[in-house]
Amino acid sequence: MLYSSFLKQNTSSCLKRATAVTVLPGMLTLSLSLSADTLFLKETDLLSDLPVVTSASRLKQNQHTSPASVTILDRETIAASGAQTLPDLLALVPGFQLFQINSNRQGVNYHGVNDEFPNQLDIMVNGRSVYLPLLSTVLWHTLGIHPEDIERVEVVRGSNAATHGSNAFLGAVNFITRHPAADADWRVSGTFGSMNSQNGYASHSGQLDGLLYRVSVASESNDGSNRFHDAARRHYLNADFNWSPSLHDNLTLQLGYDEGMSHIGYLYPYHRFPSGEHYVNRQDYQAHHQLLNWTRWLDSDRQLHARLYHNSLRLDERQPGLNDILKYYLPEHMQDPAAAAALLALNPDFRGYREHGRTRVLDAEIALEQQSKALHSFTGLGIRQDQASSPVLLQASDISRERLRLFHSSAIEITPDLLLNLGVMHEHQSASLHGTSARIALNRQITPQTSLRLGYSHSERLPSVLERDGNYILYGVGVVERANPNLHPEQIQSWELGLHHQFTHFEGFLDIRAFHEQVSDAIVNVRGNDNASQKQNIGYWRNQGIEAQLKLQPVDHFWMLFNYSYLDNRVGDWSQGNQPIEFRRFPGGQLAPRHTLSALANWQLLPDLNLSTSYYAMDSVRWRRSYGTLEPQPGFQRIDLKLAKSWNGPGHGLELAAVIQNALNKSYQTFYEDHRFDRRTLVQLKLTMD
Numbered sequence: 001m002l003y004s005s006f007l008k009q010n011t012s013s014c015l016k017r018a019t020a021v022t023v024l025p026g027m028l029t030l031s032l033s034l035s036a037d038t039l040f041l042k043e044t045d046l047l048s049d050l051p052v053v054t055s056a057s058r059l060k061q062n063q064h065t066s067p068a069s070v071t072i073l074d075r076e077t078i079a080a081s082g083a084q085t086l087p088d089l090l091a092l093v094p095g096f097q098l099f100q101i102n103s104n105r106q107g108v109n110y111h112g113v114n115d116e117f118p119n120q121l122d123i124m125v126n127g128r129s130v131y132l133p134l135l136s137t138v139l140w141h142t143l144g145i146h147p148e149d150i151e152r153v154e155v156v157r158g159s160n161a162a163t164h165g166s167n168a169f170l171g172a173v174n175f176i177t178r179h180p181a182a183d184a185d186w187r188v189s190g191t192f193g194s195m196n197s198q199n200g201y202a203s204h205s206g207q208l209d210g211l212l213y214r215v216s217v218a219s220e221s222n223d224g225s226n227r228f229h230d231a232a233r234r235h236y237l238n239a240d241f242n243w244s245p246s247l248h249d250n251l252t253l254q255l256g257y258d259e260g261m262s263h264i265g266y267l268y269p270y271h272r273f274p275s276g277e278h279y280v281n282r283q284d285y286q287a288h289h290q291l292l293n294w295t296r297w298l299d300s301d302r303q304l305h306a307r308l309y310h311n312s313l314r315l316d317e318r319q320p321g322l323n324d325i326l327k328y329y330l331p332e333h334m335q336d337p338a339a340a341a342a343l344l345a346l347n348p349d350f351r352g353y354r355e356h357g358r359t360r361v362l363d364a365e366i367a368l369e370q371q372s373k374a375l376h377s378f379t380g381l382g383i384r385q386d387q388a389s390s391p392v393l394l395q396a397s398d399i400s401r402e403r404l405r406l407f408h409s410s411a412i413e414i415t416p417d418l419l420l421n422l423g424v425m426h427e428h429q430s431a432s433l434h435g436t437s438a439r440i441a442l443n444r445q446i447t448p449q450t451s452l453r454l455g456y457s458h459s460e461r462l463p464s465v466l467e468r469d470g471n472y473i474l475y476g477v478g479v480v481e482r483a484n485p486n487l488h489p490e491q492i493q494s495w496e497l498g499l500h501h502q503f504t505h506f507e508g509f510l511d512i513r514a515f516h517e518q519v520s521d522a523i524v525n526v527r528g529n530d531n532a533s534q535k536q537n538i539g540y541w542r543n544q545g546i547e548a549q550l551k552l553q554p555v556d557h558f559w560m561l562f563n564y565s566y567l568d569n570r571v572g573d574w575s576q577g578n579q580p581i582e583f584r585r586f587p588g589g590q591l592a593p594r595h596t597l598s599a600l601a602n603w604q605l606l607p608d609l610n611l612s613t614s615y616y617a618m619d620s621v622r623w624r625r626s627y628g629t630l631e632p633q634p635g636f637q638r639i640d641l642k643l644a645k646s647w648n649g650p651g652h653g654l655e656l657a658a659v660i661q662n663a664l665n666k667s668y669q670t671f672y673e674d675h676r677f678d679r680r681t682l683v684q685l686k687l688t689m690d
Contacts, residue, residue: 050064055154055163056070056154056156056160056163057378057411058369063509064451065411065419065421065443065451066443067411067453068441069496070154070155071093071094071153072154073092073093075150075152077092077600080642081600081642082641082642082657082659083147084147084191084199084682085106085140085141086150087107088106088147089147089150090173091614092561092598092600094511094549094563095545095596096109097592097618099670101116101671102224102263102672103195103224103228103230104222104224104230104232105139105140105262105264108121108123110170111517111543114623117135119136119137120461121168121169121172122165122169122173124173125174125175126174126291129311129361129363130143130311133386134393134465136464141232142258143258144238144287144289145177145256146218148189149178150177151177153174153176155173156171157547159457159517160172161425161437162409162424162425163423163439166435166489167461169461179242180205180207180213180241180242181205181212181242183203184688185205185689185690186204186688186689187201187686188202189201189687190685191683192683193659193683194678194680196221197220197680199219200218201217201218203215203216211241211243213241215239217235218235218237219234228267228278228675229280231262233260234260235259236260237257237258239254249294249295252293252294253292254292255290255291256287256290257288259284259287261283262283263281264281265278265280267674267675268625268673273328274327279320279324279327279328281317281320283355284315284318285313285314286314287312289309289310290310291307292308293307294307304368305366305369305380306367309361310362310363311361312358313360314358315356317351317352317354322340325344329352342476343477346476350392357388357390358388359386359387360387361385362387363382363383363385364382364383365383366381366382367379367407373413375412376410376411377409377410378409379408381404381406382407386401386402386403386465394465394472395471395473399469403427404428405427406425407423409421409423410422417445417446418444419444420443421443421455423440424436424438424439425438433463435460435462437457438459439456439457439459441453442455449503451500452497453496453500454496455498456495459492460490461489462489463490468485469483471483481533482528482532482533483534487536487537488537489521490523492518492519492520494518496514496515497513497514498511498514499512503552512547513546513547514546515543515544515545515546515547516543516544517542517544519539519542521538522540523535523539524574526538538574539571540571541571541588543568544568545565545566546566548562558603560599560601561601562597563596563598564596565596565597566594567593567595568590570588571589573586587630591621591622591624593619593620593621593635594619594621595617596619597615597618609646610644611643613641615638616636616640618635618636620634625672633669633671633673636669640663641663642659642660643658644658645657652687655686655687656685657685659684660680661680661681666679
């Protein structure tokens with residue numbers, strides 16, 4: 001009933017707006033019929049050295065024909081990296097910034113002006129967005145996915161809102177899990193080490209009367225750092241079922257459940273807290289998801305795709321006690337237990353960090369994919385419902401927002417070595433809130449191994465539930481945060497020039513991207529005359545620079561991967577409202593690292609002995625943090641080592657590995673001023689059986 005009512009009210013006006021941006025480009029591409037050898041992927045392409053990617057346009061393309069720079073982290077790279085979490089993998093992508101918020105919480109962004117909750121990057125698992133409307137970010141520890149579950153990662157570097165919508169404002173990441181038919185029958189692993197880490201993992205793949213399935217379970221725990229005692233515990237389960245009831249149909253069902261606890265806290269000298277003290281609190285969570293995909297081959301040139309998914313997350317931050325209220329939240333002249341008790345009585349839902357509430361996402365989509373000699377297109381319609389409730393973040397039991405989207409992507413072969421990529425998406429949420437994102441790219445195949453790409457995109461990001469409806473009243477104190485129903489979309493215009501070259505004499509490639517981006521109407525926090533904060537569209541910045549990725553395998557037993565990014569970031573200064581005098585204007589300047597570098601080298605020392613080394617470096621940076629602090633973080637260098645010994649026999653394999661993170665330094669500062677990443681040593685044992 002909810003979707004029916006929404007469609008009746010909004011479909012007519014939305015279709016009128018979207019006709020020019022969706023139907024007309026489709027008609028234009030369909031009118032082009034050129035006789036030439038196609039650049040599009042055929043069955044033979046699947047056997048070539050170039051991997052197929054889908055995250056950039058929904059079309060099956062390779063890195064020469066994609067409309068954007070796409071980094072692929074394959075299974076070999078994932079294994080060699082020694083990564084313990086999904087964000088760890090993204091440090092191997094040019095231009096990505098990985099930071100540790102505390103011992104068990106991480107943040108990831110790309111070309112962003114970061115705070116603790118980066119909100120302009122879409123993260124997906126098998127195409128299912130895991131972006132949280134309640135917090136306008138991703139909580140990585142609630143995703144219920146283990147690095148052993150991941151077959152590959154596709155990372156679109158650059159705005160991809162024309163393909164995946166608002167959340168892909170600066171880029172998109174898609175974690176693709178192992179297929180049941182391509183995995184070992186059994187996988188079992190255990191990891192033990194620093195911070196009293198105790199992690200177990202197991203998966204099983206099989207077949208029942210034509211139904212392929214894969215089930216994985218994991219349990220993880222550690223005690224956190226000695227200083228903050230920010231421990232974490234979690235248990236999660238995933239199931240993947242694949243069924244082809246006929247030669248023309250394929251169905252995939254994926255289910256997941258994740259529950260546990262972690263700790264949250266701002267680890268810098270907050271002026272309201274006693275000197276050297278930090279309020280760190282426990283947060284319990286429970287998450288689950290369901291994803292259903294259906295593909296039907298209508299004929300040899302057309303496929304119908306349908307997708308339905310549901311995400312749910314409950315966050316339960318522990319309520320502070322009377323001693324916490326006295327110590328951290330009442331000024332000196334109110335240090336009275338009766339005052340603390342009165343504050344809690346007036347605000348029974350009070351939480352120190354407000355990360356408390358429930359959120360769910362329901363998304364449905366249907367699309368038609370068509371392929372001819374000179375045209376490949378993907379056109380569809382989707383609807384998404386975001387629901388959130390929080391007595392502290394929203395001051396409401398339930399807020400629901402529905403969003404309709406129309407989208408089209410096409411690749412048009414102009415000549416055998418010249419390809420035009422077009423993409424557009426129109427999103428409609430209400431009469432006053434809608435956005436259109438479009439992209440065009442021209443790909444020139446200079447030689448069979450070398451391609452050049454020139455691209456332009458204009459993207460719009462609609463505000464999230466939290467940004468538009470965030471509303472918090474602390475009774476006895478006053479309004480802390482006020483909603484802003486007049487927020488409008490953020491804007492970005494970007495140009496890019498890309499070069500991709502595959503080496504012929506040895507395995508490897510070179511990928512270079514030069515870019516220029518202008519972000520305007522960015523949503524930032526401003527404090528008003530009544531001392532209450534409110535989100536407003538007054539932020540703006542410019543990014544320009546160059547990124548490079550190089551992979552070389554000169555001999556069979558050795559390969560290496562290099563990533564470098566130079567980012568010239570210029571942020572404007574804007575009024576912060578009625579802040580203390582030292583914070584009344586946001587000072588702007590460079591608020592992202594200028595240089596980031598990562599590398600991975602893998603040696604097969606012996607047939608059963610492997611050594612890999614990872615290197616990460618970031619220069620000094622000022623982050624735009626949660627409460628306006630702009631203390632610089634010094635640059636750092638980090639080296640991780642992994643040494644693995646394997647024993648393989650008929651139908652089984654055993655691997656014993658030692659992993660040392662930050663091997664050559666005792667610790668380094670990351671994100672918050674008082675938080676440091678210490679050296680971590682882990683031992684892993686893995687068993688596979690077929």
